[in-house]
Each structure stands twice: as structure tokens, then as C-alpha cells.
Amino acid sequence: GAGVSQSPSNKVTEKGKDVELRCDPISGHTALYWYRQSLGQGLEFLIYFQGNSAPDKSGLPSDRFSAERTGGSVSTLTIQRTQQEDSAVYLCASSLRQGSTDTQYFGPGTRLTVL
């Protein structure tokens, strides 16, 4: 079956512009996560959705970052007024449900470059 998909795969934007990154989780997965991997840095958690609600937004680095999930499926991560330090690979993952026994399945990521 289809895995987690993300679009676009690459995005180049100018400083100050807004960008939207999309994640399509595996069908039936209720939990969805956004992570960021900056060059030379490890992965960091951004936000977690259970269904359409986001019980944990603690990783969003500033109020320029927001995310939503509709219909318990597709999620969009929006970065407003992008800065050069936002350049990174943004990864989405989904799991069947919340819980310590669930494997997270990762998408291929969106590479964002802010010029």
C-alpha cells in the first residue's frame, strides 16, 4: 500500500515569503507528526496531531509556524515570512494511533531552501 507522501519534494523560496508543505499520511493512521532536520543537525520534533487536534505543539520554533489537519488525514505545515534559518528538510510521519507501541512511518521529506 501507499506510504506517507509529502509535497513538494523540494521548495526554494525567497526570504519573507510564506510556504505551505503538505503531508498525506497512511490511510487510517490517526496520529501524524511533523519533524525538522536542519543541515548538520539532528531531527527535532515540531508538532503532533491526533485526529484533527494538536495536543502537542511544543516543538514549533516561533509563531511564524503553524499546522493544521483536516478530515483526520492531510496535514499542512505553514511557515510565514520565511527566514534563512528555516532552511531544512521537513519530515512528516504517521502512526496507526498514539501510543508507545506504535511504529512511526516517515515520508520522504520536503527540502526547503530559503534564499
Next chain:
Amino acid sequence: KNEVEQSPQNLTAQEGEFITINCSYSVGISALHWLQQHPGGGIVSLFMLSSGKKKHGRLIATINIQEKHSSLHITASHPRDSAVYICAVRKSGTASKLTFGTGTRLQVTL
């Protein structure tokens, strides 16, 4: 200090060698994950552990909760095992978000 530390950061091995990658953490956890990231590729979850040991093919993962330490072993290594291996923990009391180590870059040569 990072809550999740991995060693070594970089590792080069010859084909056939037995490989060990270590992960130490300083927080209470409910689960520990080992992930694999190939160059230019996505991330694959290898193991999820809360106790003991798991084996899948040539890969073995162990965890010692008391010592807050986990190891990933690769037996009879092969060039296709070349990747970055990432340890991640789910901290106790958190929903499902993961806290990641910085990864171990493994290169297996012929």
C-alpha cells in the same frame, strides 16, 4: 547536554564485520526507537523497544532500562548497510513525540 547521545558519530567498517552503535539517554522513557536514514532517502523505523532485545535479520537491538542504554548491532555487515542510524526516545509522560540523537554515520566498504 543532549538528552540522547550516540556513539560513535562516524564509523567505517569492512564488509563482514560485526558493528555496534550505542545510545545513552538521560531521561525517563516509555520507548526507544532505532531509525535508519539512507543518503538522499527517507527514514525507516528499524526497531521499537521498551525492554529486552529484538532481532530482525542481521540486526539486533538491546536496551537496558536501568542503565539507560541501548545498542544496535549489525552482524555480517554489508555495503548496503551504509546509512545514518538514529536513536530516538519517547519520554515518559509525553504523547508520542520523539527526542532524537544526532545519529551515527556508518560506511561499510568492500
